[in-house]
Amino acid sequence: MATHKLLLLPGDGIGTEVMAEVKRVIGWLDSHGLASFAIEEDLVGGAAYDSCGLPISEEAMAKAFAADAILLGAVGGPKWANVPYEARPEAGLLRLRKDLQLFANLRPAVCYPALADASSLKRELVEGLDVLIVRELTGGVYFGEPKTITNLSDGQKRAVDTQVYESYEIERIARVAFELARTRRNKVVSTEKHNVMKTGVLWKEVVSTVHGANYADVALEHQLADSCGMQLVRAPKQFDVIVTDNLFGDILSDVAAMLTGSLGMLPSASLGATEEISGRRRALYEPVHGAAPDIAGKGLANPIAMIGSLAMALRYSFGEQEAADRIEAAVAGVLADGYRTADIWSEGMTRVGTAGMGDAVLAEL
Amino acid sequence: MATHKLLLLPGDGIGTEVMAEVKRVIGWLDSHGLASFAIEEDLVGGAAYDSCGLPISEEAMAKAFAADAILLGAVGGPKWANVPYEARPEAGLLRLRKDLQLFANLRPAVCYPALADASSLKRELVEGLDVLIVRELTGGVYFGEPKTITNLSDGQKRAVDTQVYESYEIERIARVAFELARTRRNKVVSTEKHNVMKTGVLWKEVVSTVHGANYADVALEHQLADSCGMQLVRAPKQFDVIVTDNLFGDILSDVAAMLTGSLGMLPSASLGATEEISGRRRALYEPVHGAAPDIAGKGLANPIAMIGSLAMALRYSFGEQEAADRIEAAVAGVLADGYRTADIWSEGMTRVGTAGMGDAVLAEL
Ligand SMILES: CC(C)[C@H](C(=O)O)[C@@H](O)C(=O)O
Ligand SMILES: CC(C)[C@H](C(=O)O)[C@@H](O)C(=O)O
Numbered sequence: 001m002a003t004h005k006l007l008l009l010p011g012d013g014i015g016t017e018v019m020a021e022v023k024r025v026i027g028w029l030d031s032h033g034l035a036s037f038a039i040e041e042d043l044v045g046g047a048a049y050d051s052c053g054l055p056i057s058e059e060a061m062a063k064a065f066a067a068d069a070i071l072l073g074a075v076g077g078p079k080w081a082n083v084p085y086e087a088r089p090e091a092g093l094l095r096l097r098k099d100l101q102l103f104a105n106l107r108p109a110v111c112y113p114a115l116a117d118a119s120s121l122k123r124e125l126v127e128g129l130d131v132l133i134v135r136e137l138t139g140g141v142y143f144g145e146p147k148t149i150t151n152l153s154d155g156q157k158r159a160v161d162t163q164v165y166e167s168y169e170i171e172r173i174a175r176v177a178f179e180l181a182r183t184r185r186n187k188v189v190s191t192e193k194h195n196v197m198k199t200g201v202l203w204k205e206v207v208s209t210v211h212g213a214n215y216a217d218v219a220l221e222h223q224l225a226d227s228c229g230m231q232l233v234r235a236p237k238q239f240d241v242i243v244t245d246n247l248f249g250d251i252l253s254d255v256a257a258m259l260t261g262s263l264g265m266l267p268s269a270s271l272g273a274t275e276e277i278s279g280r281r282r283a284l285y286e287p288v289h290g291a292a293p294d295i296a297g298k299g300l301a302n303p304i305a306m307i308g309s310l311a312m313a314l315r316y317s318f319g320e321q322e323a324a325d326r327i328e329a330a331v332a333g334v335l336a337d338g339y340r341t342a343d344i345w346s347e348g349m350t351r352v353g354t355a356g357m358g359d360a361v362l363a364e365l
Numbered sequence: 366m367a368t369h370k371l372l373l374l375p376g377d378g379i380g381t382e383v384m385a386e387v388k389r390v391i392g393w394l395d396s397h398g399l400a401s402f403a404i405e406e407d408l409v410g411g412a413a414y415d416s417c418g419l420p421i422s423e424e425a426m427a428k429a430f431a432a433d434a435i436l437l438g439a440v441g442g443p444k445w446a447n448v449p450y451e452a453r454p455e456a457g458l459l460r461l462r463k464d465l466q467l468f469a470n471l472r473p474a475v476c477y478p479a480l481a482d483a484s485s486l487k488r489e490l491v492e493g494l495d496v497l498i499v500r501e502l503t504g505g506v507y508f509g510e511p512k513t514i515t516n517l518s519d520g521q522k523r524a525v526d527t528q529v530y531e532s533y534e535i536e537r538i539a540r541v542a543f544e545l546a547r548t549r550r551n552k553v554v555s556t557e558k559h560n561v562m563k564t565g566v567l568w569k570e571v572v573s574t575v576h577g578a579n580y581a582d583v584a585l586e587h588q589l590a591d592s593c594g595m596q597l598v599r600a601p602k603q604f605d606v607i608v609t610d611n612l613f614g615d616i617l618s619d620v621a622a623m624l625t626g627s628l629g630m631l632p633s634a635s636l637g638a639t640e641e642i643s644g645r646r647r648a649l650y651e652p653v654h655g656a657a658p659d660i661a662g663k664g665l666a667n668p669i670a671m672i673g674s675l676a677m678a679l680r681y682s683f684g685e686q687e688a689a690d691r692i693e694a695a696v697a698g699v700l701a702d703g704y705r706t707a708d709i710w711s712e713g714m715t716r717v718g719t720a721g722m723g724d725a726v727l728a729e730l
Contacts, residue, residue: 076560085563085566088560090560090561094561120486120487120490120598120599120600121485121486121487121598122485122487125485141506141526141528141561141562142561144525147562148563149563149566149567152531155532156532156533157531157532157567158529158530158531158532159529159530159531159562159563159566159567159568160509160527160528160529160563160564161506161527161528161562161563161564162525162526162527162528163506163525163526163527163528164523164524164525165523165524166517166521166523166524167520167521167522167523168521193612195441195453195455196455196459196506196507196612196615197506197512197524197526198450198512198513198514198524198525198526199524199525199526201450201524202514203524225616226615226616226619227619227655229594229617229619229620229623230619230620230622230623230628232620233485233486233598233620233623233624234485234623235485247558247612248616250558250561250590250591251590251591251594251613251616251617252594254591254594254595255594255595255597255598255620257595258594258595258598258599259598263595290592
């Protein structure tokens, strides 16, 4: 049985709490001979800064390059509001994305039927919702240069950010979106602001070209980012796959995730290109939710998004379909049995904390 | 009685249809001696391009500078998908905003109690919702340079957009937000991505400074743009005033407007600075909704956002409180009587088209 090199980066806030539950699931898989892991663990974000003055150490980066997959909890929190910009917690995550070239961020927004009532939206609008947001993750305004703050002569300052996209970056993310749509409902909505931004003009042009050349069987629609935000609220079930840039993807995927009522349930994958020689594809899996400093340390966080991220790693990086199925079935079972953390709780259900949910999943396994 | 110089720019799509109804209201006010207008009218957007090859003519710009206020319908549509970038319909609107320095875009997201059921959200989440989004409108990625597409040697292209903010631009919009909050529920949420963008760092810093110096009585909270998008869906009533940049404001205000179920009802104001000598403040009023090419020409559009924009102009540019009150009361009456265009229709209500809604408002006046 292959041993999978897995790097755990719990990070900050509830990241450490939900990672603790994943470790128990990993232990269970290992001891039942369902999958075999070589686990490394390290710090990222504020935790890394507190330990070494950097949001991720060079040793941790070396482990990331050596790993077959990474599980990350979450980074950030008010504690680090005043650290130097280059050392802020988020810079650790951004460095991982950029250096490992994890350009394709897949963010599912799925409404679990049992949780439809936890949504802000009316039940009929979200029941059965299954949108996949494919977000470009290594380009755009996140990484473009110049990115500066300059002091002007009169006490004024000028801040500049630069959004840059080259055709190849749009091509490769478009291909990922079209390929994924073919495994789903065969529909892609591409989102940008071509009426205001040149990157939007190029985005639309390249997506259309890739579509015409290789994916004419997939339905393609272009929506402006503001309209897409509206449509997500109005009628989210119109969407199958949404492909968009780094910044719009950040906002729209959060909106979409929140719509489902299942925010604490949603895992995500950030994938690199498949390497020519090794055939390996770098990958990082993390919950869609953040570090949630307001509830951190209270044992309230829902560990299911993090556990689901392990299932995604098993499926997409390790080829361990059976172990992935087992975990996902256990999660479904626990929900059917009525266990709920605070974020998804509703009248009549059994309220549990982070560890309680972990217990329930282990019992179900 | 002062005569108000009002420029009408119907624009494209449903813009012309809803403007036709406003003209009838203007005629009524005039003939009943409630307000006196000197009306000019011109083209903007695709309509202007079709007529003169520009999205707004120099004559129209001259009229805009001469006017006390502008009413604009909407611009854009698929018909102009292939016009040169500099001449696209949106460029007409963007030129008006920039040249007239209309830096403060006020976008209310109000849920009319009678329409709460038209919202995607559960009634209890939107009933009584009254959020005001204060969007910076003359800076950021909309206007920063460079803004280019370059051909690279290998058939690849590189597109660049630049987001620039100087302190004074953030200061003046922050002041507008704090002043408005004082007339409301005294709470401002400032939204940016300081964890990723330098403009976000400066934004947060300047808003905090303005707050500490002059508005410490107003409650101020900072939210990241992605979290703000989530919170708008989760619990929109937590918000009073949201202040944000041009691009985030574009998306978040559309999301917020759609939440209310009243999208076709919402007017907006774009205001300039008060001029030192004349004491005049340039202003443009337009519906929050767009040109809606899918329903254009069918007589289905809701004219209330456009009629409400006239009411806002009467109140904020012309000091005609009584006329503004009359219009707003008429709109409220029409809704109470059950008249509904398609966008806000629900079971048991009287379905009307654009002109039918105009008839109803006039009858109520
Ligand atoms: C933590 C932050 C840098 C990050 C982002 O903006 O991409 C987060 O919001 C996300 O969506 O993963
Ligand atoms: C028409 C377009 C240029 C405009 C914008 O992006 O600002 C519109 O979406 C708006 O919000 O007024």
